[in-house]
Amino acid sequence: MSKILVIGEISDGKLNAGTAKVMAAATAIGGEVTIALLGADVAAAAEGASKLAGVSKVLKVERAENAHILAATFAPQIVELSKGYSHVLFPGTAFGKDIAPRVAAKLDVQQVSDIMAVHGASSFDRPTYAGNAILTVDAPAESTIVATVRLASFTAVAEGGSAAIEAASTSAVLPTHTRFVKLEAQKSERPDLQAANKVVSGGRALGSADAFKIIYSFADKLGAAVGASRAAVDSGYVPNDLQVGQTGKIIAPELYFAIGISGAIQHLAGIKDARTIVAINKDPEAPIFEIADYGLVGDLFSVVPEMESKV
Amino acid sequence: MKALVSVKRVVDYNVRIQVKPDGSGVVTDGVKFSMNPFDEIAMEEAVRLKEKGKITEIIAVTIGGAKCEETLRTALAFGADRAVHVKEEGDIQPLTAAKALAAVFKKEGANLFLLGKQAIDDDANQTGQMVAALLDLPQATFASKVELEAAKVTVTREVDAGLETLELDLPAIVTTDLRLNEPRYLKLPDIMKAKKKPLEAISFESLGVTAAAGLKTAKVSAPPKRSKGVMVKTVDELVSALKAKGLV
Numbered sequence: 001m002s003k004i005l006v007i008g009e010i011s012d013g014k015l016n017a018g019t020a021k022v023m024a025a026a027t028a029i030g031g032e033v034t035i036a037l038l039g040a041d042v043a044a045a046a047e048g049a050s051k052l053a054g055v056s057k058v059l060k061v062e063r064a065e066n067a068h069i070l071a072a073t074f075a076p077q078i079v080e081l082s083k084g085y086s087h088v089l090f091p092g093t094a095f096g097k098d099i100a101p102r103v104a105a106k107l108d109v110q111q112v113s114d115i116m117a118v119h120g121a122s123s124f125d126r127p128t129y130a131g132n133a134i135l136t137v138d139a140p141a142e143s144t145i146v147a148t149v150r151l152a153s154f155t156a157v158a159e160g161g162s163a164a165i166e167a168a169s170t171s172a173v174l175p176t177h178t179r180f181v182k183l184e185a186q187k188s189e190r191p192d193l194q195a196a197n198k199v200v201s202g203g204r205a206l207g208s209a210d211a212f213k214i215i216y217s218f219a220d221k222l223g224a225a226v227g228a229s230r231a232a233v234d235s236g237y238v239p240n241d242l243q244v245g246q247t248g249k250i251i252a253p254e255l256y257f258a259i260g261i262s263g264a265i266q267h268l269a270g271i272k273d274a275r276t277i278v279a280i281n282k283d284p285e286a287p288i289f290e291i292a293d294y295g296l297v298g299d300l301f302s303v304v305p306e307m308e309s310k311v
Numbered sequence: 312m313k314a315l316v317s318v319k320r321v322v323d324y325n326v327r328i329q330v331k332p333d334g335s336g337v338v339t340d341g342v343k344f345s346m347n348p349f350d351e352i353a354m355e356e357a358v359r360l361k362e363k364g365k366i367t368e369i370i371a372v373t374i375g376g377a378k379c380e381e382t383l384r385t386a387l388a389f390g391a392d393r394a395v396h397v398k399e400e401g402d403i404q405p406l407t408a409a410k411a412l413a414a415v416f417k418k419e420g421a422n423l424f425l426l427g428k429q430a431i432d433d434d435a436n437q438t439g440q441m442v443a444a445l446l447d448l449p450q451a452t453f454a455s456k457v458e459l460e461a462a463k464v465t466v467t468r469e470v471d472a473g474l475e476t477l478e479l480d481l482p483a484i485v486t487t488d489l490r491l492n493e494p495r496y497l498k499l500p501d502i503m504k505a506k507k508k509p510l511e512a513i514s515f516e517s518l519g520v521t522a523a524a525g526l527k528t529a530k531v532s533a534p535p536k537r538s539k540g541v542m543v544k545t546v547d548e549l550v551s552a553l554k555a556k557g558l559v
């Protein structure tokens with residue numbers, strides 16, 4: 001039977017919503033699941049983790065050095081914790097992508113990046129070429145499987161569990177060669193891009209940070225999160241953490257608006273799992289219309305305010 | 312101060328990928344290849360650091376078959392001083408690549424290693440982190456700003472919450488994100504000059520590296536196709552369609 005260690009992610013002191021999706025992948029693999037949480041004080045996150053369906057145990061790894069997430073200090077602790085487990089799963093977020101390979105290399109195993117489907121305890125689907133070729137891979141079953149989970153491919157497990165919470169300690173000696181300086185977080189009252197049901201994204205066509213306000217305003221009317229194409233981020237209209245795509249965030253909302261976005265394959269890689277895609281573009285030949293469920297040819301500067309007034 | 316930059320030859324980012332009907336892989340015959348875009352960013356950063364006088368030598372490295380020499384010539388045209396070709400045919404998975412790159416980094420006694428955050432063919436996003444683990448060195452992934460000093464490097468990283476800044480003692484491993492810089496266009500004289508720069512071919516054997524056990528690909532399939540939907544003429548039509556589905 002598989003013994004699975006899920007590395008939980010903590011954001012603002014609480015369990016990140018992605019962990020419940022990693023649990024869904026763990027449940028699909030099947031077996032006994034432990035969630036490990038590393039931090040200086042992980043009490044609130046541990047509470048959250050213990051309630052997720054399917055969790056047998058929550059390990060709190062609290063240590064002053066864990067106040068900031070650093071791959072160089074987290075990885076040796078996770079390597080130590082991983083003893084006896086068949087799988088170590090991370091969320092496919094910046095957090096997981098930073099740390100998981102460092103753990104895999106220490107365990108001398110290849111990592112499975114971005115699991116999107118589980119066929120068995122060691123057989124998984126993963127995307128390559130911006131999601132244009134899906135590989136079904138078999139990991140050597142005799143060694144530990146280290147993987148990241150593509151969150152957009154899984155539905156969060158429900159709450160209702162009541163797993164035991166245990167304190168765990170490690171003897172790993174932590175390097176001091178890497179130091180946290182600061183985090184400039186984009187504080188926003190809007191729904192989180194990766195968890196939102198509805199997302200409104202704007203592209204290069206917006207032309208300026210000021211003009212981007214019509215996207216924010218429409219999103220607020222819908223209660224939607226805001227996203228953007230790379231071109232909009234590179235041009236400085238919006239912060240980098242709003243980028244959707246192959247190298248930005250991969251999302252799976254119920255409703256996605258692509259406004260003034262051409263539909264480059266790298267952008268599409270981030271929205272393949274959106275349930276309904278609406279495209280607004282003044283060019284009837286724009287590639288985004290090839291995959292949109294609803295397309296409207298028009299000037300966004302008149303279409304968006306009109307939509308806002310009518311929804 | 313020596314910088315090592317890894318450059319991978321990949322299918323060009325503009326190519327529409329076709330999966331072979333027998334599920335054995337993707338079509339690469341007659342397809343354009345170029346340097347992985349994130350590695351171009353890594354090269355550009357190294358060259359800018361050299362132009363600022365912070366780096367004295369740039370070494371480009373690749374692992375792969377004979378054709379990867381083109382990619383190294385591109386790196387030399389960017390401004391690498393010399394190139395190392397780890398000549399190995401076949402599928403090189405990240406842990407194996409990382410073992411070879413770590414060995415080259417050690418052999419060259421480099422201080423800074425710049426890699427792309429991800430190769431756009433395998434989309435693995437692993438190699439830099441693995442090199443750092445194998446060498447027990449500091450890492451800063453997804454860099455959007457790099458400030459190099461004599462004994463440390465300060466890196467701003469693109470993380471999910473925003474921008475994080477880390478300070479790393481040298482030697483250190485940095486992987487590049489899109490916003491770090493915009494790679495220059497290569498000029499003909501630089502491309503000509505690159506032909507004469509030193510390029511050394513070595514093997515896994517000479518590095519003392521053996522390929523790590525890999526993941527086996529059972530099959531390659533095309534993703535489910537999204538079909539073209541409907542074109543609506545007016546905002547009213549759009550809004551009522553979305554309302555009918557309970558989406559707005």
Ligand SMILES: Cc1cc2nc3c(=O)[nH]c(=O)nc-3n(C[C@H](O)[C@H](O)[C@H](O)COP(=O)(O)OP(=O)(O)OC[C@H]3O[C@@H](n4cnc5c(N)ncnc54)[C@H](O)[C@@H]3O)c2cc1C
Nearest residue numbers: 203204205229230231245246247248260261262267282300
């Ligand atoms: C390695 C790599 C990784 C990448 N990763 C990503 C990624 O993660 N995410 C991403 O988005 N991109 C990514 N890209 C970039 C991608 O290739 C495209 O360049 C980018 O998505 C284009 O953004 P855009 O659609 O906003 O701009 P454009 O392609 O310039 O499109 C603008 C669109 O707006 C339309 N338009 C203009 N004016 C109006 C108007 N008034 N009303 C309505 N429509 C209008 C135009 O017809 C056009 O279709 C990546 C590229 C590379 C090389």
Ligand SMILES: Nc1ncnc2c1ncn2[C@@H]1O[C@H](COP(=O)(O)O)[C@@H](O)[C@H]1O
Nearest residue numbers: 317318374426427429430435436437438
């Ligand atoms: N075969 C290779 N040759 C040179 N560099 C490589 C190779 N494989 C990976 N890399 C480097 O590692 C980075 C990340 O690759 P990956 O982990 O495969 O997504 C790339 O951007 C390259 O800089």
